[in-house]
Amino acid sequence: MRVTTRVVVLLSGSGTLCQALLDAIAAGELDAEVVAVVSDQSSAYGLERARAAGVPAIAHPLAKGGDREAWDAQLRDIVAGYEPDLVASAGFMKLLGPAFLERFGGRTINTHPALLPSFPGMHGPRDALAAGVKVAGATVFLVDAGVDTGKILLQGAVDVSDDDDVESLHERIKVVERRLLIRAVSEWKKEHP
Numbered sequence: 001m002r003v004t005t006r007v008v009v010l011l012s013g014s015g016t017l018c019q020a021l022l023d024a025i026a027a028g029e030l031d032a033e034v035v036a037v038v039s040d041q042s043s044a045y046g047l048e049r050a051r052a053a054g055v056p057a058i059a060h061p062l063a064k065g066g067d068r069e070a071w072d073a074q075l076r077d078i079v080a081g082y083e084p085d086l087v088a089s090a091g092f093m094k095l096l097g098p099a100f101l102e103r104f105g106g107r108t109i110n111t112h113p114a115l116l117p118s119f120p121g122m123h124g125p126r127d128a129l130a131a132g133v134k135v136a137g138a139t140v141f142l143v144d145a146g147v148d149t150g151k152i153l154l155q156g157a158v159d160v161s162d163d164d165d166v167e168s169l170h171e172r173i174k175v176v177e178r179r180l181l182i183r184a185v186s187e188w189k190k191e192h193p
């Protein structure tokens, strides 16, 4: 039986969450291997981070007006080629569709910068600030066909300061997110041997 958890990371931007996984693995703190990083954005800095770590980095953009179902099925095939135990959507700004979820549903986690079920979607910290909450946070959940509706696995809270703006709040949330993501990957094989 394989012990080390094989993880494919999906991302769209800077990739600091992915970097946290790579760093924890390199430090011997996490028994996992990032076997590939896939992005819908060819220019995502997260792809550079993967290359720097010697991890295959694949861009899989969806052309404007492109065939969404075909894109989703191709994404499934790209990911399947790396035989992951777990898929980690970490700052991935595309909805995963039926073909992908038929294959990887139940083993795809997402990290979200809000305390779900509050503030789903693409702007969690902005929406939390606008609502005037005093406590914000992060959620790691199992991806399903809805938008941020899957089974919650882990959550962590962050106090909101009176002088927070969207950027400062999101940065503090991301500190918590990195810790939660590492823990979720670490616990995956124990719970899914």
Ligand SMILES: Nc1nc2c(c(=O)[nH]1)N[C@@H](CN(C=O)c1ccc(C(=O)N[C@@H](CCC(=O)O)C(=O)O)cc1)CN2
Pocket: 089, 092, 093, 094, 095, 096, 097, 110, 111, 112, 120, 121, 122, 143, 144, 145, 146, 147, 148, 149, 150
């Ligand atoms: N089927 C699911 N896919 C994804 C989920 C999920 O819960 N179910 N979580 C996301 C991440 N996410 C926020 O948590 C999120 C990402 C993207 C969108 C969205 O509406 N995206 C648009 C495109 C936006 C763009 O390209 O700029 C789209 O997909 O058309 C909403 C929520 C990971 N995927």
Ligand SMILES: NCC(=O)N[C@@H]1O[C@H](COP(=O)([O-])[O-])[C@@H](O)[C@H]1O
Pocket: 011, 012, 013, 014, 015, 016, 017, 018, 090, 091, 092, 093, 111, 112, 113, 121, 122, 123, 124, 174, 177
């Ligand atoms: N709805 C999805 C969403 O908002 N994702 C968020 O994007 C950021 C990515 O940071 P990173 O690129 O530095 O890893 C993270 O906060 C992640 O939760």
